[in-house]
Amino acid sequence: MIKPRTPPGVMELLPRDQIAFQRMLDTIRRNYERFGFLPVETPVFELSEVLLTKSGGETERQVYFAQSTGALEKESQGLPELALRFDLTVPLARYVAEHEHELAFPFRRYQIQRVYRGERAQRGRFREFYQCDIDVVGKDALSIRFDAEILAVIHAVFSELGIGDFTVQLNNRKLMRGFFEGLGVADGGRQMDVLREVDKLDKRGADYVRETLTSEGFGLSQDTVQKILEFVAVRSHSHVDALERLDALGQGSDTFNQGIAELREVLELVHALGVPESDYCLNLSIARGLDYYTGTVYETMLDGYQQIGSICSGGRYEDLASHYTKSKLPGVGISIGLTRLFWQLREAGLVAGVDESSVQAMVALMEDDQLTESLDIARRLRAGGINTEVQMEAKKLAKQFQYASRAGIRFVVLAGEDELKRGVVTVKDLAREQQFETTRDQLASTLRVELEQTRALAGR
Numbered sequence: 001m002i003k004p005r006t007p008p009g010v011m012e013l014l015p016r017d018q019i020a021f022q023r024m025l026d027t028i029r030r031n032y033e034r035f036g037f038l039p040v041e042t043p044v045f046e047l048s049e050v051l052l053t054k055s056g057g058e059t060e061r062q063v064y065f066a067q068s069t070g071a072l073e074k075e076s077q078g079l080p081e082l083a084l085r086f087d088l089t090v091p092l093a094r095y096v097a098e099h100e101h102e103l104a105f106p107f108r109r110y111q112i113q114r115v116y117r118g119e120r121a122q123r124g125r126f127r128e129f130y131q132c133d134i135d136v137v138g139k140d141a142l143s144i145r146f147d148a149e150i151l152a153v154i155h156a157v158f159s160e161l162g163i164g165d166f167t168v169q170l171n172n173r174k175l176m177r178g179f180f181e182g183l184g185v186a187d188g189g190r191q192m193d194v195l196r197e198v199d200k201l202d203k204r205g206a207d208y209v210r211e212t213l214t215s216e217g218f219g220l221s222q223d224t225v226q227k228i229l230e231f232v233a234v235r236s237h238s239h240v241d242a243l244e245r246l247d248a249l250g251q252g253s254d255t256f257n258q259g260i261a262e263l264r265e266v267l268e269l270v271h272a273l274g275v276p277e278s279d280y281c282l283n284l285s286i287a288r289g290l291d292y293y294t295g296t297v298y299e300t301m302l303d304g305y306q307q308i309g310s311i312c313s314g315g316r317y318e319d320l321a322s323h324y325t326k327s328k329l330p331g332v333g334i335s336i337g338l339t340r341l342f343w344q345l346r347e348a349g350l351v352a353g354v355d356e357s358s359v360q361a362m363v364a365l366m367e368d369d370q371l372t373e374s375l376d377i378a379r380r381l382r383a384g385g386i387n388t389e390v391q392m393e394a395k396k397l398a399k400q401f402q403y404a405s406r407a408g409i410r411f412v413v414l415a416g417e418d419e420l421k422r423g424v425v426t427v428k429d430l431a432r433e434q435q436f437e438t439t440r441d442q443l444a445s446t447l448r449v450e451l452e453q454t455r456a457l458a459g460r
Contacts, residue, residue, distance in 0.1 A: 009119060009127030011339050016408055020354045021342050024161060025112060028132045028336060031157045032110035035149070037134050040109045042091040044116075045082040050094050052083070053323040062086060062118040064127075084116040088133045088335070089320075096137055097324035105139040106146065124347075126339050135333030137320055142330040144262050147296040147316055148269030150332055154300055154312055155275045157336070163350050165303040166311070168275075169283035172263045173293055173315070175249075176284070178256025179231055183224050194218065195287040198232055202285060203309070232285035239277035242267050246282070259295075266296055294318045298334055308344045312336045357408035358387055361447060364400045365391040366416045373415055377425060377440060381413070384444020405430055411447055415440075 006012045013021060033039075045066045052063065065080040085091050088111050096107060112132045119125045134153060136146045151168055158166050173195075180191050197212050206229055212218065213225045220228075234249075236242035246260050246267075263282070270280055286299045295316030302308055314334030321329050345351045361381055363374045374390055381388040389409065391400055397414075404412050414426040425443055428435045429450070438446045 007127075008121040009125070011126055011129070011343055016354055016357065017346065017351075019356065019358045020351050021338075022358075024338060024342060025130070025132070027160050028157055028338070029110070029112060031153065031160060032132075032134055034156065035153050037108045037110040040092070040095065040111045041113060042085070042088070042095055042111070044114070045084050046091055046094065048079045048081060048083045050324070051085065051090055052079075053090070064116045064118055086117050087115055088113060088131050089333075092133070092135060092137075093321040094324055096329055097321040097327075100325060100327060100329075105137065106142060107137045108134075109137070110134045124340060124343055126343075129337060129339035132336040132338050133333060135331050137329050137331040140328050142332065144265050144296070145269055147262070147332050148266045148273060150314070150334055151266070151270050151280060151298065152273040152275055154298065154334060155279055158300065158312070162352055163302065163345055164305070166279065167301055167303060168280045169286055169299045169301060170263065170266065170280060171282070171284050171286040171297050172259040172295055173287070173297060174255050174295055175259025175263060176287060178253045178259055181255065182252050183227060185220075194220075194228070198228065198285055199287040201232060202306075234282060234284040236282040239267065239271050242282045262295060292317045296332065305348060305350075308341075308348070311341050355408055356410075359389050359407065359409045360387045360451065361411040361413055362389045362400075362404045362409045363391065363413045363415070364397065365394045366397065366414070368394045370415065370420070373420060377413060377415055377443070380440060381444050381447070384448065386444050386447050401428070401430070411450075413443065
């Protein structure tokens with residue numbers, strides 16, 4: 001016999017955890033739609049020539065290629081025709097370029113799907129994982145105002161997820177580029193190399209960054225590196241403080257000044273959107289490692305759990321689909337890597353609702369000849385909005401209660417001979433360890449009230 005084994009690098013959950021994961025997905029989807037984003041799904045595989053256009057190096061080595069049995073039988077040259085998507089940004093670029101004349105701009109899309117990367121097998125790193133993305137894509141131009149709205153979406157999502165206090169950290173790549181130009185680091189490629197190292201500051205520390213930037217590979221002077229470290233150490237602690245810190249930076253090149261102006265506008269609009277000032281701040285060390293970010297960049301951190309790292313990130317890009325169309329398509333977006341986030345939250349004991357089932361009630365069966373009555377009760381409960389399971393075979397009540405408890409089902413509905421004679425049902429509330437009677441007609445509404453009270457007490 002073949003030993004059943006889960007492939008390495010995937011997260012496979014038992015039902016109770018899967019329910020909690022699904023609720024997080026539903027919360028993210030609901031908030032994306034609340035802000036007017038439209039759903040998009042793209043195929044799990046793309047043409048290799050499309051998918052690998054913006055990649056190379058490490059990315060290409062991580063790509064999973066797809067090959068049909070028929071193709072394997074033929075002599076093939078070069079890369080396989082198809083490859084599994086490694087993110088949702090490249091498929092979005094292809095999608096917008098292909099359907100450009102059918103879409104309304106600015107195009108507001110959300111996409112929640114699995115992606116695939118050949119990551120080295122290690123704890124907490126996944127080869128198959130969910131990304132939950134939103135992007136606003138413009139035609140020719142896109143107002144900086146959308147950058148603020150994206151932050152408001154991030155805040156709405158994580159507020160409803162209820163996983164603890166968090167902070168959305170902001171920076172602007174133009175501000176950083178302008179600053180580096182003022183230090184004599186003008187070459188775009190060299191700036192990117194420095195930005196990648198700066199982006200490691202919170203993870204590796206100032207000493208590591210200083211040693212790297214003064215090493216032979218970079219050759220920056222101690223004085224230049226010290227100025228960089230002082231610049232990227234800027235953090236704000238309130239809305240007013242953020243604006244004052246921007247003012248304190250003074251003036252510089254056109255690029256530098258534009259970065260300050262954009263950050264200021266985003267901050268003012270975020271404030272106007274009602275995001276609490278304790279939940280966002282400036283962090284001038286944030287660079288985001290990806291080359292295509294050109295303006296605003298975001299990192300979201302869970303307060304008190306810095307070791308988890310960023311739980312949501314993204315930013316502004318000037319031209320999404322330059323490889324696929326001559327049209328200029330600027331945009332701004334964010335991505336939540338939900339699989340890794342859920343795994344880390346579960347490890348830290350921060351996932352709510354893992355003790356709850358999606359089944360809210362179970363109708364017990366005491367005698368086989370009472371099945372018709374049990375089915376009628378279940379039908380009424382479902383019509384009243386209560387997810388209900390029916391025991392289809394009569395068993396000892398103790399075993400039925402044990403089953404409901406292990407499955408996380410809160411309510412067990414009993415309708416034995418005595419209850420049927422009196423026209424009532426008995427409800428056993430396993431969460432509160434108490435029971436009560438109600439009529440069949442009032443059963444669904446009574447359970448809804450109980451569930452709503454529990455949600456209200458839990459703050460959900």
